[in-house]
Amino acid sequence: MTRVRQIGESVLLTLILASVALAGGFQLNEHGASAISQGGAFAARASDASAIYYNPAGLGFQSNGSIMLGATGIDPTISFYGPLQDNTNAETKMNSQFFTPINGYVVYPVMDRLMAGVGVYNAYGLGTDWPTDWSGKNLVTKVNLKTFWFTPTLAYRVSDELSVGAGVSYVSGTLLLEKAAPFDSRVTLDMNAHGWGFDAGIDYKPLPRLTVGLSYRSQVKVDAGGSAGFVPLIPVLPEGGVSSTITLPATGYAGVAYKFSDELTLEADYQYIGWSSYQNLTFTFTKDGSTQTAPKNYSDTYILRVGGEYLMGCMKLRAGYYFDHTPVSDPYVDPLLPDASRHGLSAGIGMNITDHLSVDAGYLFIKFLDRTVTTTIPATSFDGTYKSFANLFSLDLGYSL
Amino acid sequence: MNVTKYGIVALAVAIALLYGGCKNTAPSGPIAGLGGATVGKYVSIGNSLTAGYQSNGLFASAQAYSYPNLIAGQLARAGSSVGTFQQPLYSDPGTPDPTTGKASRYELISWVGPVIGPRGLTPGSPINTTLPRPYDNLGIPGAVIFDFLDSTDITVKAGPPRSNPLFLLVMRSQAAFGKTLFQQTFALHPDLVTFWLGNNDVLGFAASGGVSPNAPTPTPIFTALYAQAIGTLRGALPNVKIVVGNIPYVTAIPFFTTLGPKIMSKLPTGLALQYQKHGTTGIADGATNFTESNPPLICLTGAPYAPLLGQPTGKWYTDNGYPALPAGIDTTKPFGLDPRNPWPDALVLDPTEQATATASVQAFNSSIATVAAANHAVVVDINGFLGRVLVSGYETAGISFTSAYVSGGMFSLDGIHPTDQGSGVIANQFILAMNAGYGWSIPLVDIASLPALTVPLSKGSNGYPVIPEGAFGELKMLWGAR
Numbered sequence: 001m002t003r004v005r006q007i008g009e010s011v012l013l014t015l016i017l018a019s020v021a022l023a024g025g026f027q028l029n030e031h032g033a034s035a036i037s038q039g040g041a042f043a044a045r046a047s048d049a050s051a052i053y054y055n056p057a058g059l060g061f062q063s064n065g066s067i068m069l070g071a072t073g074i075d076p077t078i079s080f081y082g083p084l085q086d087n088t089n090a091e092t093k094m095n096s097q098f099f100t101p102i103n104g105y106v107v108y109p110v111m112d113r114l115m116a117g118v119g120v121y122n123a124y125g126l127g128t129d130w131p132t133d134w135s136g137k138n139l140v141t142k143v144n145l146k147t148f149w150f151t152p153t154l155a156y157r158v159s160d161e162l163s164v165g166a167g168v169s170y171v172s173g174t175l176l177l178e179k180a181a182p183f184d185s186r187v188t189l190d191m192n193a194h195g196w197g198f199d200a201g202i203d204y205k206p207l208p209r210l211t212v213g214l215s216y217r218s219q220v221k222v223d224a225g226g227s228a229g230f231v232p233l234i235p236v237l238p239e240g241g242v243s244s245t246i247t248l249p250a251t252g253y254a255g256v257a258y259k260f261s262d263e264l265t266l267e268a269d270y271q272y273i274g275w276s277s278y279q280n281l282t283f284t285f286t287k288d289g290s291t292q293t294a295p296k297n298y299s300d301t302y303i304l305r306v307g308g309e310y311l312m313g314c315m316k317l318r319a320g321y322y323f324d325h326t327p328v329s330d331p332y333v334d335p336l337l338p339d340a341s342r343h344g345l346s347a348g349i350g351m352n353i354t355d356h357l358s359v360d361a362g363y364l365f366i367k368f369l370d371r372t373v374t375t376t377i378p379a380t381s382f383d384g385t386y387k388s389f390a391n392l393f394s395l396d397l398g399y400s401l
Numbered sequence: 402m403n404v405t406k407y408g409i410v411a412l413a414v415a416i417a418l419l420y421g422g423c424k425n426t427a428p429s430g431p432i433a434g435l436g437g438a439t440v441g442k443y444v445s446i447g448n449s450l451t452a453g454y455q456s457n458g459l460f461a462s463a464q465a466y467s468y469p470n471l472i473a474g475q476l477a478r479a480g481s482s483v484g485t486f487q488q489p490l491y492s493d494p495g496t497p498d499p500t501t502g503k504a505s506r507y508e509l510i511s512w513v514g515p516v517i518g519p520r521g522l523t524p525g526s527p528i529n530t531t532l533p534r535p536y537d538n539l540g541i542p543g544a545v546i547f548d549f550l551d552s553t554d555i556t557v558k559a560g561p562p563r564s565n566p567l568f569l570l571v572m573r574s575q576a577a578f579g580k581t582l583f584q585q586t587f588a589l590h591p592d593l594v595t596f597w598l599g600n601n602d603v604l605g606f607a608a609s610g611g612v613s614p615n616a617p618t619p620t621p622i623f624t625a626l627y628a629q630a631i632g633t634l635r636g637a638l639p640n641v642k643i644v645v646g647n648i649p650y651v652t653a654i655p656f657f658t659t660l661g662p663k664i665m666s667k668l669p670t671g672l673a674l675q676y677q678k679h680g681t682t683g684i685a686d687g688a689t690n691f692t693e694s695n696p697p698l699i700c701l702t703g704a705p706y707a708p709l710l711g712q713p714t715g716k717w718y719t720d721n722g723y724p725a726l727p728a729g730i731d732t733t734k735p736f737g738l739d740p741r742n743p744w745p746d747a748l749v750l751d752p753t754e755q756a757t758a759t760a761s762v763q764a765f766n767s768s769i770a771t772v773a774a775a776n777h778a779v780v781v782d783i784n785g786f787l788g789r790v791l792v793s794g795y796e797t798a799g800i801s802f803t804s805a806y807v808s809g810g811m812f813s814l815d816g817i818h819p820t821d822q823g824s825g826v827i828a829n830q831f832i833l834a835m836n837a838g839y840g841w842s843i844p845l846v847d848i849a850s851l852p853a854l855t856v857p858l859s860k861g862s863n864g865y866p867v868i869p870e871g872a873f874g875e876l877k878m879l880w881g882a883r
Contacts, residue, residue, distance in 0.1 A: 079425040083798060086829075086845040087836065089430025135847045138799030179799075182810070184853045236808075370428065378796045387425040 026126035026145060026337060027251070027273060029303070030072045030364070031103045033396040037348025037362035038307025039320020041267040044213035044255030046203065048360075048398065049105035052119035052153045052167060055215035055253060057203035059115040059155035060163025065108040070360070070396030074099040076127075078338060082384020083135060084374060089385065092136070095129040103396070113157040115165075123149045123217075124173070124248050126337055136382055137180040140336045147173035147222075147248070151199070166200040171220050171248070183234045189242055189283075191226030197248075209259040219250040219277050228285065241286030249298075250274040255305075266308035275327035276300045295377065301327040307346070316350035318362070330373045331380075338386035340371035348394070356400055364392040433479045436840045440481040440642075444537050444591040445469030446549065446582060447646075448601050449818060450827070451540025452571070453488070456814040458506030459542060459567065460495025460525060463813075464488050466821035469538050469595060471828040471846050476593075479843040488538040489571045492525030499564060507814035517814055527570055535578050535585040541571045544582070545601045546623055549630040552580045583630070587637050594634065595831060597646035597783075599627065599769065603761045607651040608817070610700050610747040611679050611754035617761035624768040628775075635776040643778035644835055647766045649787040651758050652698060655806035656816035657750060660699035660707055664737075665691035667710060674710075674737055676744035678751045683729030685743030687751055695752050701806075701816045703748035710737045717745050779838035781831050795826065797848050802826065810854060820854040 032050030035042035046058020107117035155165030201215035257267035307320025348362030453467025473486035498505035602618035675685035715732030803809035
């Protein structure tokens with residue numbers, strides 16, 4: 001009897017946030033058109049102002065101040081086939097969306113060997129927009145996560161072969177989440193989040209043609225707070241304040257670039273992402289002090305990147321490829337973010353328009369591996385196949401001083 | 402620069418190809434179908450659970466989500482040509498309470514309390530009355546296994562002592578289609594029959610606290626009637642697919658599990674609830690503080706009386722028209738706490754009565770399994786399923802169901818009959834059993850597409866749901882004397 005009562009009293013909240021979560025691939029690695037064009041294999045060279053993201057030490061080998069402004073347009077196409085629990089593989093298409101993470105960097109030589117810079121970019125972000133009446137509406141209908149990173153950075157060229165750099169990041173973000181709630185209500189969580197992190201890097205040229213780079217970006221614990229709204233408002237639902245703490249994972253790059261000729265440079269990077277920091281997502285509601293925890297159990301993972309650049313007159317032709325391994329195991333895959341391992345194929349060009357003004361344009365095609373999950377956890381109970389691909393267009397304007 | 406131009410053009414072409422040429426295509430997966438079988442006519446036989454009865458009333462907006470109607474919809478998706486599934490619809494707010502004449506349907510009347518009960522609305526009326534054939538849904542609220550082959554004139558069954566006018570609503574012309582549920586079924590020549598009778602053969606006993614009737618249908622009689630019912634169906638329709646639902650333990654439903662814990666939390670320290678055991682009318686012969694391993698279950702019909710615990714009251718005797726108090730009863734004593742003013746037998750299923758009900762369910766289910774096997778019928782283990790819901794809940798696509806009253810999402814405001822979504826969950830148990838038994842591939846009902854229970858329960862000032870006395874007249878009609 002006691003058991004029955006306990007279940008009864010906990011069920012309301014369980015229903016609301018059974019699987020509210022941020023999911024696997026909400027990391028964004030697209031922070032400069034040149035890097036994007038080369039499969040993101042850029043941490044060794046870090047040869048433009050986007051070094052503030054990829055490897056701050058790269059700034060040390062840059063002799064001039066510069067300004068770089070740009071954005072990436074992301075156009076994903078995502079479908080779910082299922083749920084298999086209903087003995088169906090009917091397709092649900094995610095509503096079309098278009099995201100435009102931005103990047104802006106300013107770099108200035110403070111004195112000989114010492115460069116200072118500041119960057120603003122979106123290192124984590126996510127958007128999900130399913131039809132409001134789809135069969136997974138009790139899991140999620142809409143998510144919009146944005147994080148803005150403001151990163152003052154210093155880099156010091158120790159010698160002609162060695163540079164080091166470091167930065168501090170202030171992270172400010174917003175999270176919007178919508179889904180169906182008990183009693184045919186609809187819940188919207190609207191939260192703001194803040195946190196601090198740091199990064200450091202080293203760039204070394206053991207041979208004239210060889211560059212090796214390492215960079216590390218700390219995990220960032222963001223404290224989020226905001227409001228939970230229900231429409232219609234049902235008195236038993238925890239309307240009002242809601243808070244959470246989310247740890248954005250640490251990430252590190254190890255890159256090797258080799259200049260095969262005056263025209264051709266190739267680079268290969270290994271990127272590590274410490275997703276195991278993301279084990280649970282817990283929300284606390286102010287109204288009744290209740291908490292809800294959704295297990296995520298992500299694993300540390302990696303991305304392998306190769307890319308290069310070919311100089312052709314005033315043009316730089318670029319291409320690259322990466323493989324991104326999902327941090328999410330089958331039981332924890334849900335439509336909040338239908339994560340899967342993916343291939344990325346990219347190409348792009350760079351041109352100097354004047355002595356000071358340059359433009360970089362890139363295109364990246366991402367093909368997610370088809371992912372069929374048949375063992376989702378009970379709180380999700382939503383098996384099926386996710387198929388996704390995305391087109392990304394990136395443009396940066398540079399002005400060197 | 403020519404090379405550069407070519408490079409740009411090549412890149413543009415590559416992008417255009419990638420961008421335009423890529424689309425997601427369906428993976429191989431379940432393909433809806435009936436494996437070559439033809440199901441042109443589906444008929445459901447049962448009681449209130451089959452009729453789509455909900456929140457203490459029969460009304461069209463709940464009948465739309467009766468599990469047979471949902472099954473019929475899914476059969477159509479699997480390619481069956483069942484057409485419109487015809488039901489004896491009764492317009493909202495539904496059927497009347499036999500005593501008050503007002504709609505018996507429970508609604509949320511007030512957040513304070515909260516108060517749940519009939520709103521005193523003018524009842525609805527039958528709205529599908531010109532069908533020139535029997536209804537496809539032959540679920541009759543209150544029906545017992547005996548009724549399937551009972552050839553008593555239905556106007557007689559609608560009158561005293563049974564007083565169940567719903568026989569008249571559900572069964573079309575006796576002259577044209579016959580007096581028995583079997584004859585009306587046969588007249589439709591179904592390819593598929595779902596048969597879920599027998600619940601009331603034990604639930605009537607249990608829901609009345611073991612008072613009216615004072616015993617479940619005897620097992621030998623139940624077994625004989627069940628074998629006769631399914632055997633007759635099989636004999637008359639040799640090729641019909643018969644799917645039978647077994648009987649859940651009555652203790653799995655919130656009608657029995659809601660009030661006990663609340664009363665337990667209200668008991669003064671050191672005192673126990675004094676109650677009457679089976680058949681007792683006088684001084685309490687049972688006492689509980691609900692900490693024993695198998696405590697008595699308090700019926701939801703006790704909701705109007707639970708708040709009176711400890712008060713000197715004879716309200717229950719007044720409400721039930723006792724001309725004089727039974728011997729030994731003293732209503733000046735604290736109600737429920739003094740043995741001389743005990744919690745009445747009719748509002749409690751004591752451990753002995755629970756054992757009686759459980760033994761009957763086990764025996765009935767054993768008979769159902771045996772009879773089904775002998776007649777090539779598929780069994781839907783509703784008992785096993787609801788038992789699992791009671792223990793660990795049921796989750797699908799982010800929706801959680803438990804056996805809790807109202808907040809559990811599975812059972813409607815009467816604590817016995819499923820909600821719209823709960824009805825979908827039941828329908829899916831039938832579909833899963835059919836798919837397994839016949840090799841069919843019927844898609845399941847998308848539970849998220851069904852209305853949730855939109856009448857939530859908040860914790861009231863005293864923690865009890867306030868259900869006014871007299872709200873259970875419909876219940877007495879369903880399971881009263883026969």
